[in-house]
Amino acid sequence: MGFFDSLSPRAVATSALLLTSFAQDALARPSPDPKAPWVKNTGLGKKKMANHLKRAIMGDRRAVETPFCSETLATEIKAPKPNVWGPLVDVEVASVVEWLFAQADLNLTVTEEAGGWDNTIQLVEAMWPNKTDVLAFVDGDGPAPTKYAHVVLNNRATETPHYADIIVGPLPLDNATAKWEPLEYPYTKQNGGKVRNLDADSDRLYSEWLFKIGASVADITLDLWNGTAMGLENDTLSIWGIDPLWQDDGEIIRWDTFWNIPTGDFDDMTLFPLGLYFSSEVSGRDPSKWELRGWLYNSVFYATTEEFRAAYWSEDFVKNGPNVDGDWARTDKNGETPEMDKAQAPVIVAPAGARFAVDHKEKYVEWMDWSFYVGFNRDTGPGLFDIRYKGERLVYELSLQEALAHYAGNDPMNSGTAYLDSFYGFGPYTFELVKGYDCPAYATYMNTSFYVNEETRTHIDSLCLFEYVADYPMQRHTTSDYVSVTKNTYFVIRSIATIGNYDYQQSFSFFMDGSFAVEVRASGYIQSAYFAGNEDYGFKIHDNLSGSMHDHVLNFKADFDVLGTNNSIELMSMVPVSRSYPWSAGKVRNTMALERKFIETEDESRFNWGPNSATQVLIVNENERNKHGEMRGYRVLPYMGTAHLTVQNSTNLGVAAQWANHDVQITKYKDSEQKAYHAFNTQDVHDPPVNFDKYFDGESVRNEDIVLWLNLGMHHVPHTGDLPNTVQTTAHSGIQFMPSNYFDIDQSRRTVNQVRINYFNGSAEVEEFGQFKAGSSEGTCSTCKLNYTPLEPEHQGYKGDVVIRKFPFDPNNPFYATSGI
Numbered sequence: 045m046g047f048f049d050s051l052s053p054r055a056v057a058t059s060a061l062l063l064t065s066f067a068q069d070a071l072a073r074p075s076p077d078p079k080a081p082w083v084k085n086t087g088l089g090k091k092k093m094a095n096h097l098k099r100a101i102m103g104d105r106r107a108v109e110t111p112f113c114s115e116t117l118a119t120e121i122k123a124p125k126p127n128v129w130g131p132l133v134d135v136e137v138a139s140v141v142e143w144l145f146a147q148a149d150l151n152l153t154v155t156e157e158a159g160g161w162d163n164t165i166q167l168v169e170a171m172w173p174n175k176t177d178v179l180a181f182v183d184g185d186g187p188a189p190t191k192y193a194h195v196v197l198n199n200r201a202t203e204t205p206h207y208a209d210i211i212v213g214p215l216p217l218d219n220a221t222a223k224w225e226p227l228e229y230p231y232t233k234q235n236g237g238k239v240r241n242l243d244a245d246s247d248r249l250y251s252e253w254l255f256k257i258g259a260s261v262a263d264i265t266l267d268l269w270n271g272t273a274m275g276l277e278n279d280t281l282s283i284w285g286i287d288p289l290w291q292d293d294g295e296i297i298r299w300d301t302f303w304n305i306p307t308g309d310f311d312d313m314t315l316f317p318l319g320l321y322f323s324s325e326v327s328g329r330d331p332s333k334w335e336l337r338g339w340l341y342n343s344v345f346y347a348t349t350e351e352f353r354a355a356y357w358s359e360d361f362v363k364n365g366p367n368v369d370g371d372w373a374r375t376d377k378n379g380e381t382p383e384m385d386k387a388q389a390p391v392i393v394a395p396a397g398a399r400f401a402v403d404h405k406e407k408y409v410e411w412m413d414w415s416f417y418v419g420f421n422r423d424t425g426p427g428l429f430d431i432r433y434k435g436e437r438l439v440y441e442l443s444l445q446e447a448l449a450h451y452a453g454n455d456p457m458n459s460g461t462a463y464l465d466s467f468y469g470f471g472p473y474t475f476e477l478v479k480g481y482d483c484p485a486y487a488t489y490m491n492t493s494f495y496v497n498e499e500t501r502t503h504i505d506s507l508c509l510f511e512y513v514a515d516y517p518m519q520r521h522t523t524s525d526y527v528s529v530t531k532n533t534y535f536v537i538r539s540i541a542t543i544g545n546y547d548y549q550q551s552f553s554f555f556m557d558g559s560f561a562v563e564v565r566a567s568g569y570i571q572s573a574y575f576a577g578n579e580d581y582g583f584k585i586h587d588n589l590s591g592s593m594h595d596h597v598l599n600f601k602a603d604f605d606v607l608g609t610n611n612s613i614e615l616m617s618m619v620p621v622s623r624s625y626p627w628s629a630g631k632v633r634n635t636m637a638l639e640r641k642f643i644e645t646e647d648e649s650r651f652n653w654g655p656n657s658a659t660q661v662l663i664v665n666e667n668e669r670n671k672h673g674e675m676r677g678y679r680v681l682p683y684m685g686t687a688h689l690t691v692q693n694s695t696n697l698g699v700a701a702q703w704a705n706h707d708v709q710i711t712k713y714k715d716s717e718q719k720a721y722h723a724f725n726t727q728d729v730h731d732p733p734v735n736f737d738k739y740f741d742g743e744s745v746r747n748e749d750i751v752l753w754l755n756l757g758m759h760h761v762p763h764t765g766d767l768p769n770t771v772q773t774t775a776h777s778g779i780q781f782m783p784s785n786y787f788d789i790d791q792s793r794r795t796v797n798q799v800r801i802n803y804f805n806g807s808a809e810v811e812e813f814g815q816f817k818a819g820s821s822e823g824t825c826s827t828c829k830l831n832y833t834p835l836e837p838e839h840q841g842y843k844g845d846v847v848i849r850k851f852p853f854d855p856n857n858p859f860y861a862t863s864g865i
Contacts (some may be wrong), residue, residue: 118488119401121407129419138853143564155497174715180461191215199848205244209237221278232738254333288726299456311371319574410533445599446721462696470541471489479837498851530798545569556792563778591762607668609749613643617659649710674785684778687757702736715748
């Protein structure tokens with residue numbers, strides 16, 4: 045007997061009535077993705093956006109960078125070399141797609157025409173070249189590395205659906221040389237670049253399973269919440285659940301729960317859990333063979349729907365209240381306006397315009413003595429390459445690898461959730477920035493692009509670049525005769541990716557003293573829990589709502605090249621000691637001293653920041669000494685807080701996120717170990733494409749080309765201050781890199797933006813070191829007129845994405861769209 049054959053008469057009657065009334069909508073699908081109500085189809089590049097993200101197209105606008113004020117434009121320069129980490133151009137993407145459709149052995153179908161049993165092209169983007177192929181080119185006269193396209197195929201025309209990583213090239217394509225081959229060398233799992241696809245039947249999952257289960261308990265959901273989740277136009281409930289799915293003992297288990305659908309226009313569904321959960325075993329592609337495994341309500345488990353229904357309609361059944369929409373969950377202004385808040389807030393201006401230079405085509409940037417290239421990919425968004433100071437490379441690559449949000453709770457939804465966000469991708473959700481809010485109004489902007497459904501979509505103005513003056517000086521000192529102080533001017537490149545409910549702001553900052561940093565801030569809606577029984581996992585923050593505890597851990601790759609590729613890691617610790625000295629008259633003094641050690645191999649290269657911040661992590665070149673004989677290097681240190689995963693041996697993740705277990709990890713560079721992650725690690729958590737543990741095989745990391753894998757993060761126990769959104773003032777984490785004996789003195793002494801005031805007996809003499817003064821005829825630039833009107837950006841110009849069709853190729857008819865991502 046099948047599951048639906050065993051329903052009670054009450055359930056059958058209620059379900060039949062509702063299904064008959066709205067039969068024409070029976071296959072409609074709400075927003076099932078567990079990350080937010082406006083995204084669905086959680087596979088690579090297939091998310092949808094709801095109407096609240098659609099923008100009216102007001103007039104013509106080209107898909108080019110649109111700096112707000114022409115007076116603030118960065119100087120346009122030509123990069124010293126082409127950007128080998130740059131994106132494919134439109135013609136290259138179009139040629140790859142056309143060539144792939146011509147390969148009969150791939151059996152591909154255009155996405156718009158594809159069904160659940162067709163093969164489609166999921167991704168086309170540039171394959172970042174191997175470092176070993178790049179250095180001779182960027183450092184000398186060697187040839188540019190051969191260019192290839194990285195392609196992901198979604199092969200569903202099989203009982204065992206899978207994603208397939210392949211490379212296509214060389215580019216530009218020539219029929220005589222063009223070929224495709226499996227991409228597997230960068231992965232620890234050597235199986236032809238394939239990983240199973242647990243999401244292949246996402247559409248049928250709803251129409252043939254979850255909505256039917258929702259219909260089977262419609263009598264209960266109507267009684268509890270006056271709503272249904274049946275795939276109907278008038279549904280007021282949604283169903284979605286854990287990620288990743290449980291993958292134990294040869295089974296694929298999902299836990300799903302009911303949520304109230306927002307009644308307004310806000311993206312606040314993750315604040316409305318209702319506390320009813322059900323488990324399914326969904327192995328295979330035939331929904332008729334899937335199995336409902338039971339229900340959970342108020343911490344009581346019911347093995348069957350009949351058992352749950354019998355208990356529910358009994359007299360002593362305890363019914364809990366719902367979480368419902370309201371102003372408390374909406375981000376618009378709410379509450380009494382603080383006194384004087386309506387007055388114009390302070391603003392910062394760039395009176396001389398941008399003091400940096402950009403090659404927009406090559407995405408190359410120069411500021412003061414710094415330079416770098418910008419890369420961008422679907423999985424993790426922007427990354428910086430070939431970071432140089434005074435022409436000397438410090439870092440080959442500094443880029444995000446993965447973002448983990450691991451939850452916990454007394455219910456299976458929160459206990460079973462551990463998002464790995466590269467699965468959804470940072471690139472598709474690096475949206476247009478809001479000028480004057482996300483970045484200063486005077487910032488310079490760059491576009492970013494990504495591939496989806498035979499189209500290239502361009503996020504307009506989704507990277508911003510700007511100078512800023514900190515609210516504290518770089519240096520200062522006061523004596524009885526003078527005061528000396530230096531402005532702390534720094535440079536930032538920033539992006540924000542909204543992945544479901546969370547917005548991640550990623551900033552790379554560069555300073556005048558030769559230090560630089562990467563930081564992440566988070567905002568957006570929390571994914572909450574139903575409060576009943578959840579006291580050990582979070583605060584009660586609203587009527588029936590718990591701020592479910594979770595860890596955010598974001599891994600960054602920092603491939604340093606300090607004065608060459610052969611570097612070492614020295615750990616220098618301040619330790620308490622008891623020592624006597626020739627001058628201490630035989631007495632032992634309790635004091636402190638330095639202990640130094642080098643990390644020799646990968647067997648000892650995974651560790652956490654030392655207690656009391658007493659251990660310095662130094663990247664040094666043992667063969668390069670300063671004039672005092674000290675090794676030149678850079679120090680890595682946390683600032684604004686860091687975190688690694690609290691959970692040990694995560695049941696949810698298996699070995700899919702082994703990078704999350706330590707603060708700092710060091711490996712010897714290999715072309716075959718390029719990333720800490722794979723976007724589809726969640727599809728096979730016990731045997732993923734990249735098992736980071738396998739990178740640590742005892743190789744030497746002393747005087748070698750080494751890579752640091754560094755974790756930023758936050759331990760988050762949401763409180764009432766996280767309603768309606770988490771705020772970036774506290775949800776932040778960062779890593780800083782500072783010179784350690786690299787220079788002879790502090791490099792910020794070179795700036796003219798400092799002052800020394802000599803004062804005596806009521807008078808003062810001021811030394812300004814030649815810095816530019818408004819109204820002065822000196823210098824090569826003039827001060828822009830301080831007109832406050834352009835500092836209020838025209839937000840009506842916020843447009844969304846520009847789309848160019850790639851198959852068939854139609855470059856002359858771009859259009860705007862923010863749906864269908």
